[in-house]
Amino acid sequence: MVLSEFNPSTVQSPLDMEEWIHAYQVSRCIYVIAKLGIADLLKDGSQHCDALAAATNTHSDTLYRVLRFLAGIGIFAETQPRCFKLTPLADCLQSNVPGSVRSTAILRGEEYYHKPWENLMYSVQTGESAFQHLYSMDLFEYLEKNSVARELFHDHAFMSKEVSAPYVEAYDFSLIGKLVDIGGGTGQLLAAILKANPTMTGVLFDLPKVIDQAKNLCELASVNHRCQLIGGSFFEAIPEGGDAYLLREVVHLWDDERAISILKRCYQAMREQGRLLLIEKVIPPGNEYSFSKLVDIHMLVMCSGGRERTEGEFQNLFESAGFKLTKIIPINEDCIIEGVKIDIN
Template identity: 45%
Template sequence: MKENALPQQLDQMITGYWVSQSIYAAAKLGIADLLVAGPQTAELLADATKTNCGALYRLLRALASVGIFAENEQREFALTPMAEFLRSDIPGSKRALALMSGDEQFQAWSEILYSIQTGKTSFDKVFEKPIFEYLADNPDKGKIFDQAMTGIHGRETGDIMNAYDFSGINTLMDVGGGNGSNIVNLLHNYPEMKGILFDLPQVVERAEPYIEQAGLTDRCQLIGGSFFESVPAGADAIFLRHIIHDWDDEKSLTILRHCHAVMSENSRLLVVESVIPPGNDPFPGKFLDLVMLMIPGGKERTAEEYEALFEQAGFELTRIIPTESELSIIEGTKRLP
C-alpha cells in the first residue's frame, strides 16, 4: 500500500457528504426525469428547473465524474445506468431515498454529537417532535418516506422469498406494513395466502390505492391502529420487517407482547432485521444502527440481544435465517409454559 493511500482514503470518507448532497440536489430538481427524452444542455435544464445555469453545470459536471450523468462534447448531459435510478417513474427508484436522506436525515446527522452525548434522538432536537409524528403531520414527507422504503425494500424482497418458505401460512399479518409493498409481494408469490396489513390509520389510508391496484382487495384486509396499544387477531404468522429496530427495548417488548397476546402456540413470529455480527468486518447494519440512534430512537441488535428480547416477550427464538442481503429472518414461536 502506498504511503499516502490511507490519508487519501480517510479524505474520501470525511468528504463523503459532498457526493450524497450533490445527489440530493439533482434528485430534488428532478434532473433524471428531464433527461429521459435525451441529452440536454445545462442551459435548457436550468430553464426547466429555474436554477442558475453556471451553478447547475458545475453540479452536473461533478456528478458526471462519479458516474451519475455523462457530459458529451456538445456540453450536453445524459443519463447513465446509475443515474437511471434517480428517475421517479421506474421500479426500484432511489429518488425518494435521496430526497429523504439529503433533507431531514442530513439535518439529523448534523447533530450526531448531541445523540452521542445524551443517547437521545437528534431528529427530535432538530424538528421538535419524533419522526413518525413529523411524517403524520407532513403527508408529503410521509409519501416520500413510503417511496424511499419501497426503494430500499425492493432489492431485499427477493432475498427474503428465497431464504424462507412461507408455504403453509394461511393468513399472514404484516405489522407496521407501511404502503403495502411487503404484503403485496408475499400474496403474489403465495396465491393461497391471505393477508392483513396493520399500521397507523393514516398509513393504511395511503396503502389502500396500492392494494387495489395490485388486485388484492379480496385477499388483504386493511386495519388501522397502533401496535403500542394492541395487534389484531386472526393471523397464523406475524411479519415485522424493519419495525423492531425503530424502537428501544422497552417499546420493542410492548410490540412483541401485543403480538404474543393474539398468537396461538402454532403461530409463527417472523422478524426481519439486520443482525449485527461480531468482529470488525464491515456490515451495513453497523451504520444503520447510528441512524436508529439519531432518528427513531431504536437500535440494530446482535443475535444474543434478539434472543433476550424474544425471551422477555414470551417467545422462543427458533432460528435465525440469513438472506443474500444484510437482512436475516428471526423466527420465533410462543414459548410453552
C-alpha cells in the same frame, strides 16, 4: 468508493481518509440533482445544460459544474461539451422506475433529516436522539404534522414489488395459512407474498391514514379478496388469529422495552405454535464492515431508543417476549429472523 463493497484493508492512506471526509459533499450534490429531477429530464436522451437549467430554473454554468463532478464518479456522463445523459447509476435517480432511490436521496438531504446528523455530538454525549432534541418531538410526530415530509418518507420507506421479490423467494411462506403484516405500510410486501402463495390469506395492519392509502394497491395486486386491511396502533392492540406475524423494520425503531411490548402483543394475538418473522438488519461481530453499523448510528440520531441489533440481542428480545429464535436468513443487507411461539406458562 461504494459502501457495500468497502474493504478496510484498501483504505490506508491520508488521501483515502480525505475521500471519506468529503463524502457528505458528494451526498449534497446528489440531493440537489435529485430534488431538481434532472434524471427524469434525461430519460429520453442527452440534453445540454442550458436546456436543463431552463427546465429547472437554475444557473446553467453552476448546474454544469455539479453534473461534471457527478459524471466523474459515474453518475451521469458528459457526451459532448455541456451535454449529459443517464448512466446505469443515474437511472435510479428517476422517479418512477424499478429500484428508484430518488425519494431517498431527497429525504436524506432535507433539513429535518440532515440537521440531526449535524448534531451527532449531542447524541454521543447524551445517548439521546438529536432529532428529539432539535424539534421537541420524535420523528413520527414530526411526520404527522408535516404532510409533505410524511409523503416523502413513505415514498422512501415502502418497498416496490421488485424490491419485495428477494424476501418472497428467500422464505417458504407456503406453510402459513394467515399472515398478519404489522406496520406493513401500503402493503407492497404482503401483496407480493400473497400473489406468490395463492392459498394464503393476509391482514395488513398499520395506522389508519396509511391503510387508506393501501386500498388501491391491494386491488391492483389482485389480492383484495384475500387481504383484510385494519387500521390501528401496535402499542394498543393488534389483529388476532394469525399463524404468523411479520414486522419489517419495526423493531429497530424502538428501545428494548417498547420492542418487547410489541412482540408480546404478537405473542398474545397469534395462534399456538405461531411464528414471528422480523425483517431487520443484524449487526455482525468484529471489525467486519456492515451497513447495519451505520444505520445503527442513524437510528440513534433520528429515533428515541432506536437501534440495530446483534444476533444475541435479537435472541434476548425473542426470549423476553415468549419466542425461540430458530432461523436467520440473510438477504442482501437485511435478514429474515424467524421465531416460534413457546409456552411460557
